[in-house]
Amino acid sequence: MKTLKIALAWLIAGFAIIQLIRIDVPPPPKATPDEEIQAPAKIQTMLKRSCYDCHSNHTNWPWYSKIAPVSWEVRSHVKDGRNWLNFSIWKRYDEKKKKKLYEGIAKSIDWKMPPSDYLWIHKDARLTRAQREEIKKWAEKEAAKLP
Numbered sequence: 728m729k730t731l732k733i734a735l736a737w738l739i740a741g742f743a744i745i746q747l748i749r750i751d752v753p754p755p756p757k758a759t760p761d762e763e764i765q766a767p768a769k770i771q772t773m774l775k776r777s778c779y780d781c782h783s784n785h786t787n788w789p790w791y792s793k794i795a796p797v798s799w800e801v802r803s804h805v806k807d808g809r810n811w812l813n814f815s816i817w818k819r820y821d822e823k824k825k826k827k828l829y830e831g832i833a834k835s836i837d838w839k840m841p842p843s844d845y846l847w848i849h850k851d852a853r854l855t856r857a858q859r860e861e862i863k864k865w866a867e868k869e870a871a872k873l874p
């Protein structure tokens with residue numbers, strides 16, 4: 728019984744200590760609403776629901792995203808996600824970058840994005856096969872329009 732109590736005390740102390748380790752997400756670049764990506768309403772809705780937590784300035788931070796060790800995973804996802812692709816500053820990207828990103832979306836939407844650990848918690852962000860296909864078609868079409 729005593730060992731159990733000591734083990735538990737260490738566990739709680741450890742949990743308290745890791746709360747001090749934080750990954751900082753730099754504040755997102757200031758953006759005006761007209762810099763947001765423009766897409767057909769249906770696509771826009773899907774992007775907002777399934778991608779915006781990591782790829783926009785409009786991140787929803789759930790309560791558990793503030794608690795280590797979950798916070799490390801969530802915050803690094805948002806940090807890297809925004810760095811790669813931020814739909815809130817889309818209009819600032821040049822044509823070359825846009826084309827690359829459209830192609831990246833068409834490629835990653837098959838299985839890589841949204842990440843599976845995210846979908847595991849965010850069931851509402853799941854996309855059906857047909858929805859993925861729709862996003863893919865849209866991204867391919869937009870990529871083809873660019874030089």
Ligand code: HEC
Pocket residue numbers: 774777778779780781782803804805807808811812828831832835836840841842845
């Ligand atoms: C939980 C956070 C998260 C969500 C939600 C998310 N992404 Fe990502 N995404 C990332 C991270 C982190 C990266 C950085 C590079 C990597 O991990 O591959 C990334 C990279 C990318 C890239 C560039 C890398 C490549 O392979 O070309 C594209 C394109 C992309 N995401 C598209 C999307 C789309 C489209 C959605 C929604 C359907 C989405 N992502 C949802 C976290 C996320």
